[in-house]
Structures are given as C-alpha cells and as structure tokens.
Amino acid sequence: MPTKHSQLYKVEQFLQEDEYIFVNRAAENFHLPLHNHDFIELAYVAEGKGFHHIGETVVPVHKGLLFILPPGISHVFRPSTPSRTSPPLIVYNCVFRSSLLISLRDWIGGAPPIADFLEQQLTQPATFQPLFDDEGLIDALFCSLLREYNDPQIGSDAYLRSLLVQLLVSIHRLLQHIDKPSIKPVSVQHILDYMEQHAHENLTVGQLAERCQWSERHFARVFKAHTGQSFLRYLQQLRIKKSCELLRSPQQKIGSIAEEVGYKNIDAFLTHFKRIVGMTPRNYRRIVQNRQVPDISAEASDGQRRNMLL
Numbered sequence: 001m002p003t004k005h006s007q008l009y010k011v012e013q014f015l016q017e018d019e020y021i022f023v024n025r026a027a028e029n030f031h032l033p034l035h036n037h038d039f040i041e042l043a044y045v046a047e048g049k050g051f052h053h054i055g056e057t058v059v060p061v062h063k064g065l066l067f068i069l070p071p072g073i074s075h076v077f078r079p080s081t082p083s084r085t086s087p088p089l090i091v092y093n094c095v096f097r098s099s100l101l102i103s104l105r106d107w108i109g110g111a112p113p114i115a116d117f118l119e120q121q122l123t124q125p126a127t128f129q130p131l132f133d134d135e136g137l138i139d140a141l142f143c144s145l146l147r148e149y150n151d152p153q154i155g156s157d158a159y160l161r162s163l164l165v166q167l168l169v170s171i172h173r174l175l176q177h178i179d180k181p182s183i184k185p186v187s188v189q190h191i192l193d194y195m196e197q198h199a200h201e202n203l204t205v206g207q208l209a210e211r212c213q214w215s216e217r218h219f220a221r222v223f224k225a226h227t228g229q230s231f232l233r234y235l236q237q238l239r240i241k242k243s244c245e246l247l248r249s250p251q252q253k254i255g256s257i258a259e260e261v262g263y264k265n266i267d268a269f270l271t272h273f274k275r276i277v278g279m280t281p282r283n284y285r286r287i288v289q290n291r292q293v294p295d296i297s298a299e300a301s302d303g304q305r306r307n308m309l310l
Helices: 114-123 137-150 156-176 188-198 205-212 216-227 231-247 254-260 266-277 281-289 302-308
Strands: 007-009 022-027 035-037 040-047 050-054 057-061 065-069 075-079 090-096
Touching (some): 022 137, 035 075, 040 137, 050 065, 065 156, 114 156, 188 205, 188 216, 188 231, 216 231, 231 254, 231 281, 254 281, 266 281
Antiparallel strands (some): 022 090, 040 090, 050 057, 050 075
16 A cells, blocks of 8 residues: 555556556666555566565565565665665566556466456555566566567567566466475576575575585585586686676775675685686776776686676
C-alpha cells in the first residue's frame, strides 16, 4: 500500500497511448523519492548491492533478484553506500499496464490458464517477495528486451511481445517453485555469481562446497574443470578485477582499495596485483587516467577472458 510520503507515478509518464511496454536500465541513487504507481513494474537487480525499501520493509538486494511490484506498492531502491567509488546498483525495469495481461492471454495459454495465475500474482499488493534468477534466464531476457526497446527494427512490436511473454512464463515457473525445496543441484555458474558478489569476504572451498552439498575434493575438481583455474587463483582474479575498477577513481587510496576488495595485508595485494596485471596499482592507475587500460585476464583461458574483462 502507498505510504504517507510516497509520490505517485502514473503510466502516462512512461507510456504513450499506443505503447504497451517501457524498459530501462538505471543506476540507482539517493535522489529518487519513495514512490508508488498505477502500473505493474518488474524490477531486476543486474549488478551491485543495495537495499529495496518496500512499504515499511527493507530488503537487502544483490544480482539476480527479481521483484514483482503491483500497482499501489510504495518502494525505492537505494545503493549500499553514497560513495562514487563503490560499484553502482544497476536495476532493469519493465513497466506495463495491468490490462496488457488480458491481451496476452491467448499468447500465454496454459492449462490451467497461466495468465489467470499471473494476473493475480502481478496485481495483488502483497506480492513483493523477491524471486531469484539462479540460471540467468531473467537476466538474458531483460537484456534482449532493453536492446530491442532501444533499437526498434522491423517486427519489433511482435518481437517485444514475444520476449515479454517469455519473461512472464519464466516468472510463472519461478513462482511455482518458490515454496518447493529445490531438488536441482547448485550450478557452478551460481557459485561463480556468488563469488563475484562476495569476493571481498573470507571465502573458502569448504564454505562453497557446503553450499553445493559436495565434498571439498569434488568441488575443487568440478571448479577447476569448469573455470580452468583453482579456486584460490580464480578468487584472486576476481579481487584484482574489482580493485582495477576502484583504481579508476584517483581519490581512493590504494591501501583502502586493497582492504575493500578483501586483502588485509597490503603486501599480498601488491604481489597478486602485479602477478595478474603485470604492473603495480600505482602504474595501472596512471595508465587508466591516460585511457590505456590493459587486459588483466591474459593468463586466463578463453572462457575466463570473457568473464573477467573489465
């Protein structure tokens, strides 16, 4: 329900009369007010960490969380910190009228009708429990939606509708399993996503093996087969990748960057940085300011290069 100081956003602010969907990708900040709206919003956390204020509830958020926001819900996303050197909180938004579900009923189909279930879930004020996109399907659909929305081509109307239907059916599947214990083993990609979000913490093989319900030996073997690297080497690469992002800002001291990415010992940070990047953090910062950024993933496999590019 709307709270006392919540600003109302109307669908006309986002959609023309002949439009049915609005898609964007935004870096959240501390300027957007608490607000509610008269349309359905699907909000997907694509990058970073922060908090989602929903009514009187505050939900910590991270990559992979999807929020269904029915009309009338007061909410706003906030980054973890106002610091400009911290990773931004990036959120995809998909906005559409509640009536769109009616026009898509025949497209969606299903027995029992999926559209009936979705209409209830997407329009009831209490349905703001986040869903987790553990396979990256929602992420890929939002990327496709945004690309087609920003660069319309011949047949874009039908293409956007088909993508939206895929998104709604994927949400339906997630909702169907929300109260059921998962019998599917944790994927290595899920572990890699988790590591990227928590690389600054004291991660161990034992902790992650336990998340997978594997032995440490089996975890290490599967991890090496999937990434081409040992757990520790991959973790160091993630931390150094993060430090390179932070070094783009000239204000933050190198020592504080080392601590922020997970190194309590500055010497260890300098050693790993020079091994992976091929130069000291100070020299890297100087090169970045001249817009000549080296590839820190030179020693990784081809698959790793795609994952580790800055």
